[in-house]
Amino acid sequence: MMHTFKCVFLLIFFFAMGNAQPVLFETPLSPRIANYDIDVRLQPESNSLQAKQTLYWENTSQEDVTELRFHMYLNAFRNNQSTFLQYSRKKRDKEEWGYIKIDSLWDTKALVLPDQMEYIQPDDDNKHDKTVLRVPLRRALRPGEKLMLNFIFTSKLPEPPIARTGASDDFYMVGQWFPKIGVLQNGEWNCHQFHRNSEFFADFGVYNVRITVPKDWIVGATGILVEKTTNEDGTVIHYYHAEDVHDFAWTTSPNFVEFSGEADDVEIRVLMAPEHRGQGKRFLKAAQIAVQTFQEWYGDYPYPNLTVVDPKPDAMRAGGMEYPTLITAVTLYGLPKGFKFVEQVIIHEFGHNYWYGMVASNEFEESWIDEGVNSYVESRIMREHYGESTSFIDFCGIRIGETDYHRSAYLNYKNYDPTVRKAWEYYSGSSYTINSYSRPVVFLTTLENYLGDKVMRQILETFFREYKFKHPKTEDFIKVANKVSGQDLDWFFEQALFTNNVLDYSVSYLSSREVKNSYGYDFNYKIGSDSLAEKSSDTVMSDSSADSKRDTLHLSMESDVTLQVDSTISMQGARLDTMKSSEEDTTLYHTVIKVRRVGDFVFPVELEFVFTEDDTVTEKWDGKELWTQFEYLKPQQLISATVDPERKIVLDVNITNNSKMREESKLGPRKIGARLLFWMQNLLELPALLHL
Amino acid sequence: MVIDCLKSGFYKAWRQKRMILLFYVFNLFFAYLLFAPVFYRLKAFLGDSTMNEILGGKMDMGFLFEFLHYKGDGLFAHVLIPVVVYLFISLFLSGGALTVFASHNKGTLQHAFWGGGAQYFARFIRLFFWSLIILVALLFVPWGLFTFLQKAIWGGDPSQVIIVWGFFVKLFVTIILVLVYAMIVDYARIRTVLNDEKKMRVMIYQSLVFVFANFVKTFSLTALFFFIGLVWLVVYNLIADFFIAPDALVIAFLIVTQQIYIIARVYLKLGRYAAEMDLYDSLSFSS
Ligand SMILES: [Zn+2]
Numbered sequence: 001m002m003h004t005f006k007c008v009f010l011l012i013f014f015f016a017m018g019n020a021q022p023v024l025f026e027t028p029l030s031p032r033i034a035n036y037d038i039d040v041r042l043q044p045e046s047n048s049l050q051a052k053q054t055l056y057w058e059n060t061s062q063e064d065v066t067e068l069r070f071h072m073y074l075n076a077f078r079n080n081q082s083t084f085l086q087y088s089r090k091k092r093d094k095e096e097w098g099y100i101k102i103d104s105l106w107d108t109k110a111l112v113l114p115d116q117m118e119y120i121q122p123d124d125d126n127k128h129d130k131t132v133l134r135v136p137l138r139r140a141l142r143p144g145e146k147l148m149l150n151f152i153f154t155s156k157l158p159e160p161p162i163a164r165t166g167a168s169d170d171f172y173m174v175g176q177w178f179p180k181i182g183v184l185q186n187g188e189w190n191c192h193q194f195h196r197n198s199e200f201f202a203d204f205g206v207y208n209v210r211i212t213v214p215k216d217w218i219v220g221a222t223g224i225l226v227e228k229t230t231n232e233d234g235t236v237i238h239y240y241h242a243e244d245v246h247d248f249a250w251t252t253s254p255n256f257v258e259f260s261g262e263a264d265d266v267e268i269r270v271l272m273a274p275e276h277r278g279q280g281k282r283f284l285k286a287a288q289i290a291v292q293t294f295q296e297w298y299g300d301y302p303y304p305n306l307t308v309v310d311p312k313p314d315a316m317r318a319g320g321m322e323y324p325t326l327i328t329a330v331t332l333y334g335l336p337k338g339f340k341f342v343e344q345v346i347i348h349e350f351g352h353n354y355w356y357g358m359v360a361s362n363e364f365e366e367s368w369i370d371e372g373v374n375s376y377v378e379s380r381i382m383r384e385h386y387g388e389s390t391s392f393i394d395f396c397g398i399r400i401g402e403t404d405y406h407r408s409a410y411l412n413y414k415n416y417d418p419t420v421r422k423a424w425e426y427y428s429g430s431s432y433t434i435n436s437y438s439r440p441v442v443f444l445t446t447l448e449n450y451l452g453d454k455v456m457r458q459i460l461e462t463f464f465r466e467y468k469f470k471h472p473k474t475e476d477f478i479k480v481a482n483k484v485s486g487q488d489l490d491w492f493f494e495q496a497l498f499t500n501n502v503l504d505y506s507v508s509y510l511s512s513r514e515v516k517n518s519y520g521y522d523f524n525y526k527i528g529s530d531s532l533a534e535k536s537s538d539t540v541m542s543d544s545s546a547d548s549k550r551d552t553l554h555l556s557m558e559s560d561v562t563l564q565v566d567s568t569i570s571m572q573g574a575r576l577d578t579m580k581s582s583e584e585d586t587t588l589y590h591t592v593i594k595v596r597r598v599g600d601f602v603f604p605v606e607l608e609f610v611f612t613e614d615d616t617v618t619e620k621w622d623g624k625e626l627w628t629q630f631e632y633l634k635p636q637q638l639i640s641a642t643v644d645p646e647r648k649i650v651l652d653v654n655i656t657n658n659s660k661m662r663e664e665s666k667l668g669p670r671k672i673g674a675r676l677l678f679w680m681q682n683l684l685e686l687p688a689l690l691h692l
Numbered sequence: 693m694v695i696d697c698l699k700s701g702f703y704k705a706w707r708q709k710r711m712i713l714l715f716y717v718f719n720l721f722f723a724y725l726l727f728a729p730v731f732y733r734l735k736a737f738l739g740d741s742t743m744n745e746i747l748g749g750k751m752d753m754g755f756l757f758e759f760l761h762y763k764g765d766g767l768f769a770h771v772l773i774p775v776v777v778y779l780f781i782s783l784f785l786s787g788g789a790l791t792v793f794a795s796h797n798k799g800t801l802q803h804a805f806w807g808g809g810a811q812y813f814a815r816f817i818r819l820f821f822w823s824l825i826i827l828v829a830l831l832f833v834p835w836g837l838f839t840f841l842q843k844a845i846w847g848g849d850p851s852q853v854i855i856v857w858g859f860f861v862k863l864f865v866t867i868i869l870v871l872v873y874a875m876i877v878d879y880a881r882i883r884t885v886l887n888d889e890k891k892m893r894v895m896i897y898q899s900l901v902f903v904f905a906n907f908v909k910t911f912s913l914t915a916l917f918f919f920i921g922l923v924w925l926v927v928y929n930l931i932a933d934f935f936i937a938p939d940a941l942v943i944a945f946l947i948v949t950q951q952i953y954i955i956a957r958v959y960l961k962l963g964r965y966a967a968e969m970d971l972y973d974s975l976s977f978s979s
Contacts, residue, residue: 275852313852333852389753400753408757640742647754654762655754659742667748669738670943673731678950680723683771684778685957 021208022226022241029244029302030204030469033060034181041212041235042174042252047095047167049155053178056205057147063187064140068112068149070133071202072119073176074100074165076194077158081128083121083193083424084163098158098166102133102179107149111137123193123424131194133179151179161311161318164328168315170217171273175249175323176200183362183471192364197432198423199356199363199370202246204469211238213252220271220307221250222324244302244469245324246360251309259284263291267305273312275333279342283308283329286343290350293381297457298354298464306353308346320345322352338395340386344402348378358468366474367432368419368497372440373477377460379403379441380448406441407650409434414653415500419443420474442650443496446503446603449648450492451485459484495601496651503601505623505643506657509594512638514587591632593641593660597623601651608645611636618645638662693974694912701967704793705959711789711805715958718785722778729770737763748938783820786965787812790885793966808885815884819892823877826896830869834862875903875914878965882972906975913971917964921957928953 040051059065076084077098105114112135119130141147155177158166165175182191183203190201211219215234219225223242230236242248251271259270259280268291270283287308295301307326311318319330327349331342351374355361361369379402382391392400413434416427426432448456463472463480478493495501593609607619607630615636621628632638642659644652652658705712738744743755760767791808838861846854880892880899889895903910928949935946 313855314849333856404753404757407754408761411758411761642742654758656737656739656741656743656758661740661742661744664740665742665745665748667938667940667943668744668746669731669735670940671748671938671946672734672751673727674943674947674950676731676734677723677727678954680726681719681950681954683726684719684722684775685954685961687779687782 021206022224024224024241024243024304025302031060032205032244033058033203034246035205035207036178036248037208038178038248039210039212040178042172042214044170044172044214047157047159047172049157049174049177051151051153051155051178053151053153055147055149055151055179055181057149057181059141059143059145059147059184061184061187062143064142065184065187066137066140067189068135068137068147069120069182069189069191070135071176071180071182071191071194071200072100072131072133073180073194073200074098074155074157075119075130077162078130079128081126082131083124083126083129084131084196086126086128087196095159096162098156098162100153100155100177100179103152103154105135105149105151107147109147111139111141111147112149113138121193122191123195123422126193129193132182132191153179161315164318164321166315166318168312168318170255171251171253171312171315171318173249173251173309173311173315173318173321173328175247175321178248180247185471190362190364195364195424197367197426197429199367200247201362201364201471202360204244204246204360207240207242207245207248209240209242209248209250211240211250211252212236213238214254217252217254218256218258218271219250219252220256220269220309220326222248222326223303224305242303242324245357247323249323249326251311251326251328253312255312261288263288264295264301266291266301266303268308269305270308270310272310275313276310276331279310279331279335282337282342283310283331283346286329286346287350289343289381289385290347293347293384294351294354294377298377298461299468301353303353306350320349322349322356324353324357327352336395338393338398340382340390340392340394340402343386344378344382344392347381348374351378351381354464354468359464360469360471361473362471363423365422366420367423367436368440369472369474369477371436372419372444373460373463375406375437376441376444376448379406379445403441403445403650406438409438410442411653414439414502418500419497439496443492446649446651447481447489447492447496449646449650451487455485491602499600501601502599502653503603503649503651504597504599504653504657505603505605505649506596506598506654507593507641507643507660508596508627509592510638510641510660510662512589512591512662514637515590515633586635588633588635589637591630591634591638593630593638594627595621595630595641595643596627597625598657599653603649603651605643605649606645608642610639610641612639694909694916694971697913697967697970697974698916698963700970701963701965702959704966704970705962708789708792708962711792712955712959712962714805715785715789715962716955718778718781719954719958722774722781725774726771730767733763733767734759745938748943750936780817783816784809784813786881787816787885789962789965790881790969793969794882794885812881812885815890815892816881819877819880819884819895822892822896823873823880826876826900827870827873830873831866833869834865838862838865871914871918872903872911875910875968876900878914878968879903879910879972882965882969886969886972902972902975909971909975910968913967914964917960917967921960924953924956924960 035056037054038051040049042049076082079097080086080088080092105112105117114135117133117135120132120134121127121129122132157172157174157177160166160168161173165173165177180202182189183201184190192198192201207223209221211221212231212235213219215230215236217236219238221238221240222245223240226239226241228236228238240250255274256271257274257277257280259272261268261284268284268287270280270287272280272283287306291301291306303325305325309326309328310331311328313333316330319328321328327346329342329346329349335342352370355374355377356363356370359369363370379391382402387394387401389401389404390399391402392405413431416431417435419435419439421435423432426435459481462484463477466480467476474497478490481489481493591609595607602623604620604622607621609617609619609630609632611617611634617632619630640659640661644658647655737759743752746752747755788805788809791812792804795804838858842850842854842858876896876899879902880895883889883899883902884892884895931949932946935942935949
């Protein structure tokens with residue numbers, strides 16, 4: 001890992017000399033397209049922000065630009081007709097509304113035409129939605145040309161917070177609060193409206209933000225604190241500086257309880273709600289695990305610090321959100337350690353500094369890349385640190401692993417949508433959530449089991465290395481996966497990402513019978529070893545008139561010889577019996593196993609056929625046909641047949657039908673039955689326990 | 693006095709082994725009615741999968757989620773009816789048990805038990821419905837009054853510390869008040885059986901007076917039985933934890949332990965009836 005920033009960090013302390021802005025990275029890590037200087041003053045009495053913003057923007061495209069587009073996210077909470085709120089039935093008090101309005105706008109070249117600026121609705125034509133602002137230019141801005149735009153704007157924060165931004169008494173979580181320029185891609189603006197299910201997309205840049213809050217209020221923000229100065233009116237300016245990030249969020253409250261620590265070379269600051277101070281160390285520990293594991297597995301976290309914010313209990317809707325170098329977590333007073341969602345959320349939100357923060361995919365259009373990849377990585381880390389079957393809940397004998405949790409969630413919406421879809425085009429909010437979070441966990445865990453943990457980690461490490469500070473798309477991820485694994489995995493991603501195909505294999509038929517009569521038909525076959533030809537020639541007969549394709553027949557004799565049947569001869573549906581083997585007294589069993597692909601998702605599977613404890617046959621099937629059949633002639637009778645015996649294919653929506661036993665085991669039903677009956681007996685006696 | 697009543701209650705109940713068996717059989721039968729639809733749905737879903745074997749060990753959460761997803765619809769809807777029927781049958785059985793304990797082993801057990809059950813069944817149902825008013829009034833204290841006070845003191849948006857601790861306080865008070873309610877019902881039933889009373893509203897009132905007039909003693913006895921029940925629950929859980937291996941013999945031991953626990957619960961219930969009757973007798977006599 002390269003850790004250049006520590007020495008660069010020192011440069012900050014020299015900035016004042018020449019009144020220059022501080023420098024974190026001597027060499028920019030990103031194309032700094034959208035850079036902001038903002039002076040903002042919080043007015044707690046009205047939950048509003050008064051701000052002056054200067055945007056330094058460059059046309060890095062090859063095309064002329066005739067207009068600019070801005071996200072005005074807070075207008076999603078302006079009224080109940082916004083695209084975000086139009087289906088919300090909740091009645092809101094006046095405090096619950098939020099908005100952003102530009103009071104004035106100008107630039108040094110007098111290019112912008114503020115009189116002609118208008119709200120547009122590129123996604124849904126909802127004229128009431130005012131979350132995208134179009135600003136025409138007097139003349140086109142040429143490729144490479146820079147623009148310095150000045151704004152004076154007012155933002156009103158909703159109380160309590162909604163969509164992770166807003167106020168609650170004297171707690172403020174300030175996100176998506178300033179006019180934010182869209183992303184120009186191939187000469188076109190990518191600037192979507194704020195939808196109920198969508199998140200964000202922006203270009204990288206440098207932020208210098210001076211935040212004015214009342215005296216003694218504690219502030220946490222994206223980037224590093226450069227200095228604090230006290231105004232004559234007693235308010236304090238907190239000057240924050242961030243480089244190579246694409247968003248800036250901040251929080252303030254007079255009541256935070258601070259904890260601090262470090263992980264590797266990253267300083268961690270935790271701002272806890274007073275009620276939750278008892279969990280400060282727990283938060284810190286989870287953040288340390290996150291920082292260390294991400295750096296070890298995927299690459300350097302180049303920023304010097306991380307701030308973890310615990311919103312006050314009645315502002316929980318501000319919890320569980322990611323911003324560059326600042327994340328919000330969530331907890332409850334007295335939450336037992338066995339409920340791992342504190343750790344889960346902190347690791348998840350920190351992970352977004354990689355997948356979203358640095359690997360800045362478009363969250364509007366391909367949410368699976370940030371949420372899905374990140375949820376998978378988070379669940380992988382949770383498995384590593386908190387146990388496979390206890391990484392979600394481990395409390396009072398109840399143990400649930402995070403992968404099991406995601407798989408159960410996936411079952412509910414397994415075929416409503418393909419994974420990749422614009423955030424507002426899913427069947428429902430739940431389908432968006434499942435396809436963005438749980439389904440990617442399930443299919444990426446399946447891929448991990450298929451390729452191996454090491455290769456999977458290399459894929460993500462490479463994806464991070466090659467696409468950090470860029471805007472990768474789904475195809476880029478696939479390209480990296482193919483390159484790193486050395487395999488063409490298009491077949492997998494095509495199904496997992498672009499279809500709603502469901503994966504389900506089952507053992508549908510099983511028989512294992514003693515061979516008694518010597519009747520049947522003859523057929524041709526080749527024998528692997530000449531020396532065995534004579535011995536085998538009178539062993540097997542089969543009906544050659546059957547027509548399905550099947551090219552191997554596994555006939556394991558006592559000598560464990562596998563006979564290759566001529567591929568032109570079909571065995572499927574054949575009546576297969578045998579003459580007695582050369583040893584007259586050996587009883588042979590003819591075993592037939594049929595395996596079906598019940599779902600549309602094609603995936604190669606492993607099969608395990610258990611004959612005795614020491615005699616287990618493993619097979620592979622590419623899973624492409626609708627079904628296949630395996631036959632054996634062995635002195636042992638089959639005990640069980642299982643598709644995917646190691647449960648590697650987490651995507652399989654029914655694991656119960658993955659296996660069959662020749663003789664049903666009574667063990668499980670007896671145990672469950674005993675417990676169930678006992679629960680019912682207790683249920684009936686429950687009133688008696690309370691003497692009713 | 694309370695300890696003497698406790699001892700004699702256990703002793704008297706122990707002498708009624710057939711009654712214990714009868715209570716147990718009823719519990720088992722109704723539990724089976726609840727269990728069967730769930731169990732056979734589960735067995736059908738399991739088919740001849742190797743999951744049958746896997747579940748002989750620990751619960752497989754992947755399987756459990758899958759079962760609930762595919763076969764969980766309406767799974768718990770059928771629970772309500774047998775539970776309600778069982779509640780009424782319990783009222784019948786309690787009439788029988790109290791009659792047996794009141795008869796001091798005079799006459800035949802069968803006659804006293806079934807006769808008593810039938811004789812007091814209708815009265816106990818009326819008593820049960822009237823008593824619900826008492827229950828609602830008692831539960832109003834933690835969930836109405838306390839909630840109101842909490843709001844008055846800490847406002848509508850209190851700190852999570854208040855919410856969480858407030859909940860535990862309410863829960864604790866609820867348990868105490870439910871025990872008080874149970875005492876009122878129990879002594880009303882005892883008085884009904886001993887004096888062949890017919891007016892259930894009056895019985896509840898008189899029982900209420902009796903319980904609070906002798907509160908230390910009545911509550912001590914009831915709380916003791918409650919505490920013993922909790923201890924047995926803990927002991928059961930400690931023992932049951934040993935029986936997790938996927939082995940037929942281990943599962944058999946688990947089943948035996950479970951049933952012994954249920955029988956112990958039934959014995960505890962009958963012991964309480966007998967002990968409360970003794971306490972009522974001695975307090976009425978001494979007053
Ligand atoms: Zn996320």
